[in-house]
Amino acid sequence: MGYYFDDTRSINAYEGTNARAIISSLAHRYMGQNLEHGLYYRAYTNDGITRTTDYRYLVDFNKIFPDAPDKSCVWAFSEFYSGGKANFGFDINCFGPMTIFLNGEIIYKSDIFKERYSETATRIFFDVEPGWNDIRIKFQKTKAGFGGQFGTWIGKWDMYVLMPSKERDGQEGFIFTEPVTPDFEPNFEMGMSEADVNAKLYPALEWDGELKAKGQLERIYGLCPGKYAMGVTEGFFNEMGSAVYNFKIKAEGAATVYIDKNEIYSIKNGEDTFTVSLPFGKHTIAVRTVCGSGGWGFDLKCDEVEFESFARVKGAPDAWMYMGPFEAEFAFPFDKALDMHTVIENNYWKLDAPKMSVRPYNENTLFGKWNYPLGVTMYGMLHTALILDNDDMKNYIRDHLQLCIDTFEYALWDKEQYGGATSIHNLLTSIDSLDDCGSAASMMLEVHKYLGLKDVQKVADYVGDYIFNHQSRLEDGTFFRKEMMHHFHNMTMWADDLYMSVPFLARYYKFTGDQKYADDAAEQFFGFKKRLFMPEKSIMSHVYDFKYDSMTGVPWGRGNGWVVFSMTELLEVLPEDHPRKRELIDFLNVLCEGYLKLQTEDGMWHQVLDDPESYPETSCTSMFIYAFSRGVRFGWLKNPEKYVKAIFKAWEGISKTSVDADGNVYGVCRGSEFSFIADYYKYELGWNLNDTHGTGIVMLAGIEVMRISEFLK
Numbered sequence: 001m002g003y004y005f006d007d008t009r010s011i012n013a014y015e016g017t018n019a020r021a022i023i024s025s026l027a028h029r030y031m032g033q034n035l036e037h038g039l040y041y042r043a044y045t046n047d048g049i050t051r052t053t054d055y056r057y058l059v060d061f062n063k064i065f066p067d068a069p070d071k072s073c074v075w076a077f078s079e080f081y082s083g084g085k086a087n088f089g090f091d092i093n094c095f096g097p098m099t100i101f102l103n104g105e106i107i108y109k110s111d112i113f114k115e116r117y118s119e120t121a122t123r124i125f126f127d128v129e130p131g132w133n134d135i136r137i138k139f140q141k142t143k144a145g146f147g148g149q150f151g152t153w154i155g156k157w158d159m160y161v162l163m164p165s166k167e168r169d170g171q172e173g174f175i176f177t178e179p180v181t182p183d184f185e186p187n188f189e190m191g192m193s194e195a196d197v198n199a200k201l202y203p204a205l206e207w208d209g210e211l212k213a214k215g216q217l218e219r220i221y222g223l224c225p226g227k228y229a230m231g232v233t234e235g236f237f238n239e240m241g242s243a244v245y246n247f248k249i250k251a252e253g254a255a256t257v258y259i260d261k262n263e264i265y266s267i268k269n270g271e272d273t274f275t276v277s278l279p280f281g282k283h284t285i286a287v288r289t290v291c292g293s294g295g296w297g298f299d300l301k302c303d304e305v306e307f308e309s310f311a312r313v314k315g316a317p318d319a320w321m322y323m324g325p326f327e328a329e330f331a332f333p334f335d336k337a338l339d340m341h342t343v344i345e346n347n348y349w350k351l352d353a354p355k356m357s358v359r360p361y362n363e364n365t366l367f368g369k370w371n372y373p374l375g376v377t378m379y380g381m382l383h384t385a386l387i388l389d390n391d392d393m394k395n396y397i398r399d400h401l402q403l404c405i406d407t408f409e410y411a412l413w414d415k416e417q418y419g420g421a422t423s424i425h426n427l428l429t430s431i432d433s434l435d436d437c438g439s440a441a442s443m444m445l446e447v448h449k450y451l452g453l454k455d456v457q458k459v460a461d462y463v464g465d466y467i468f469n470h471q472s473r474l475e476d477g478t479f480f481r482k483e484m485m486h487h488f489h490n491m492t493m494w495a496d497d498l499y500m501s502v503p504f505l506a507r508y509y510k511f512t513g514d515q516k517y518a519d520d521a522a523e524q525f526f527g528f529k530k531r532l533f534m535p536e537k538s539i540m541s542h543v544y545d546f547k548y549d550s551m552t553g554v555p556w557g558r559g560n561g562w563v564v565f566s567m568t569e570l571l572e573v574l575p576e577d578h579p580r581k582r583e584l585i586d587f588l589n590v591l592c593e594g595y596l597k598l599q600t601e602d603g604m605w606h607q608v609l610d611d612p613e614s615y616p617e618t619s620c621t622s623m624f625i626y627a628f629s630r631g632v633r634f635g636w637l638k639n640p641e642k643y644v645k646a647i648f649k650a651w652e653g654i655s656k657t658s659v660d661a662d663g664n665v666y667g668v669c670r671g672s673e674f675s676f677i678a679d680y681y682k683y684e685l686g687w688n689l690n691d692t693h694g695t696g697i698v699m700l701a702g703i704e705v706m707r708i709s710e711f712l713k
Contacts, residue, residue: 018655019651019702019705020706023699023703024384025659025661025662026695026698027390028663029663029664029690030377030690031392033690034364034365034366034367036396037367038368039360039361039368040362041313041358042170043170043171043316043317043357044418045203045353045355045357046417046418047355048174048203049076050173050418051151051421052149052419054155055155055156055421056150057149057151057161058147059139059147059148060095060145060147061074061139061147061179062141062146064202065146065179068141069141071140071141071142072141073138073179074138074146074179075138075184075186075188075199076136076139076174076176076177077135077163077164077174078161078162078163078173079132079134079163079164079190080128080132080135081132081133082130083130084130085130087128088126088152088159089124089125089152089153089154090123090125090151090153091122091123091150092114092124092150093148093149094115094118094122094145095115095145095146095148096140096144096145096148097110097115097142098138098139098140098150100135100136100137102126103133107124108122110122116144118144118148137174154486155430155484156486157426158421158422158423161173163175165188165192165193167193170315172361172423175194175202175203176202177202178200178201180199184199186198205317205353205354206353214295214297215253215296215297216298217253217289217291217298217322218296219297219352221325224324224325225293226291226328227290227324227327228288228290228325228326229288229291229296229322229325230322230323231289231300231320231321232320232323233284233307233319234282234283234307235285235305235306235307237282237305240280241280243278243280244277245277245305246302246303247265247273247275248271248272248301249299249300250271250300251269251271251297252269253269253296253297253298254266254268254289254290255267255287255289255290255298256289257274257287258288259276261334284338285307286334290328306319309321310338311340311349313351317351320352321351322349322352323337323347323348323349330345340358340360341406348413359414360414362407362424367403368400368407369404370404370425370428371427371435372440372500373693374440374443374692375440375441376439376443377692377695378397378443378447378696380696380698381397382397382450384699385397401444401447402453405444405453405454405458405459411425411428411429412425412428415430432485433484433500434467435496435500437466438463438467438499438500438503439500439503441459442504442506444460445460445504445508445510460508463504464512467504468520477527478493478524480492480497480546481493481494481497488673491546492543492546492547493528493532493546494542494543495541495542495560496542497528498524498566499563499566501521502566502569503566505517505520506521506572506573507573509521509573519580522578522580522584523580525570525587526580526583529587532551534551534555537594538590538597539560539595539610540560540591542554542556542681543674552675552676554680555608555609556674557609557620557621558617558619558669560595561620561627565697567584567587567588567627568631570584572634588637592628596643596646599624599649600653603646603651604621605620605624607620607681607685608678608682611682613682615667615682615687616657617667617669618658618666618694619668619691619693621650621653621658622654622697622698622701624650625647625654625704626701628647629705632647632708644712647708648705650701651702658698659698664689664690665691665694665698667687668688668691669681669685669687669693670693672685
């Protein structure tokens with residue numbers, strides 16, 4: 001663990017003068033390690049082995065191959081990339097005999113019990129190697145079934161595999177053989193051409209029979225007389241300055257050629273050539289084709305240029321993508337369609353292969369992602385950018401959120417179109433918990449307040465409707481986790497959920513002007529207090545388990561941090577005459593008194609608050625700094641002097657042990673489950689370097705140290 005400053009750090013911490021340097025270092029390190037990238041685009045076929053609503057792959061070969069002989073087998077192949085050695089969990093349901101191979105070794109083989117009770121999942125864990133990993137599965141047909149369901153054991157985890165053949169490089173999913181004999185041994189290797197494999201492979205890459213001879217638009221859309229479709233590609237025109245380029249077109253149906261959205265040429269039917277003068281550089285080429293009575297399609301070439309896919313679509317069969325059909329009077333919105341984020345008239349881009357579409361994937365590790373740890377990370381980044389007045393940071397944060405907003409409506413459409421598992425917004429499209437929405441949406445409204453975002457209301461209202469009208473509640477209106485895709489959480493209440501709900505409700509109250517959201521937020525604290533408050537220690541239990549009708553009694557550090565962090569967020573906006581405000585302030589004082597007693601000599605708080613042998617934990621220490629500082633600055637805390645001392649003592653502890661000169665953050669507990677015994681938190685729930693559960697919280701703590709320093713002056 002690195003140290004940020006030399007021996008002057010104690011004085012600097014108490015004066016708040018090191019906070020600016022620390023938060024700046026953290027923010028720049030974060031941006032440097034999580035560069036801004038857009039989406040990736042992959043060819044996708046919703047035919048064969050596909051992911052469903054629980055984000056696992058599902059296949060029933062009895063439907064795909066109804067005439068397959070009994071005891072015949074199908075082999076499925078995929079590849080998975082890992083940035084390092086990692087451990088993954090799969091939940092597997094077998095409809096018949098299944099064997100799973102990883103890099104040539106068997107990691108799972110079903111038995112008669114797994115096959116007999118196909119409705120019950122078996123959970124396995126396995127290690128993957130850095131780089132590309134070969135995954136293949138052998139399925140065998142019996143009278144009981146043929147196929148299975150398999151994939152991530154954590155609901156909504158966006159884990160997918162790619163097709164490994166040369167022709168499909170970059171497509172999501174599995175390729176699989178026709179039914180073969182039980183002793184069949186595939187001669188398939190990753191990256192191999194499918195022509196060299198000793199079996200026919202699916203899903204189909206080429207059109208069958210008569211369709212091969214028809215125009216590509218008829219192959220894709222069928223006959224749609226009077227309607228039109230757009231084809232789009234891109235070319236790099238590399239002659240210096242401006243040059244004349246020769247184009248050849250063959251059209252079935254009336255066709256109009258556009259270059260960079262400008263109409264260039266039209267033809268009613270047949271073949272022709274035309275020339276265009278274009279400057280050096282990349283240009284977008286589009287063809288609008290109207291379906292006639294006899295069919296439709298086109299072929300456009302340029303003698304000097306080889307076209308390439310507009311969005312660099314991985315696994316596309318050629319350089320063109322298509323959208324349609326549209327009514328003749330509909331004006332095609334080039335800008336919206338080409339931003340690749342938007343569904344146009346219930347259409348998105350398709351490719352010239354059976355049932356093949358373009359599908360966007362957010363494969364950034366953190367940029368443009370939507371989850372609750374990033375909600376608080378970006379919250380800290382925002383206020384760091386504001387206090388440093390750093391435009392690069394402001395633009396980074398704005399772009400992060402705008403990508404989330406811009407892809408939201410597409411993601412909802414994608415869920416309905418492809419069976420439930422999305423590769424962007426996997427949480428909002430499968431929303432079943434406060435974790436999925438509240439933290440990130442609260443941060444979104446905060447960013448909008450200071451930096452301005454486009455179309456923020458559609459996401460805010462979606463989240464507001466879920467939390468206020470659909471989130472599971474007890475009879476008294478208190479939030480709890482009733483029935484979730486991640487079943488371990490069912491029938492529980494978590495202290496964490498005060499942060500996953502209250503800050504959003506507080507900001508949504510200001511955003512809409514409707515006080516019912518603030519009222520709801522205030523009431524939550526009393527419902528949670530009733531079930532999680534431990535009066536003998538004046539702190540909170542992490543979880544209440546309704547299965548056993550008992551709190552767990554373990555005071556997890558960050559769980560408690562979420563409580564007072566959220567309470568100060570609400571108190572800041574709650575009207576002075578609100579009937580619950582005085583009671584909330586009293587509760588804040590009780591909790592802060594409890595936390596104050598548990599601060600250690602080095603200024604930190606521990607992973608298990610009342611267990612000094614558990615490790616000093618950075619995120620809860622930062623949240624107590626945040627709550628104490630705001631409690632003093634807004635006048636909520638009694639006897640503020642002792643809290644001021646605790647704030648600077650805690651910040652000194654963070655300065656010494658939790659950050660280093662490169663902007664790395666240490667000692668932040670990873671995401672948790674829960675237990676009735678403290679040993680789980682103490683020994684099994686370790687900390688990660690630069691965990692997003694803590695990076696932004698440390699920034700917010702540093703900002704509060706700066707603010708309290710100015711306040712005291």
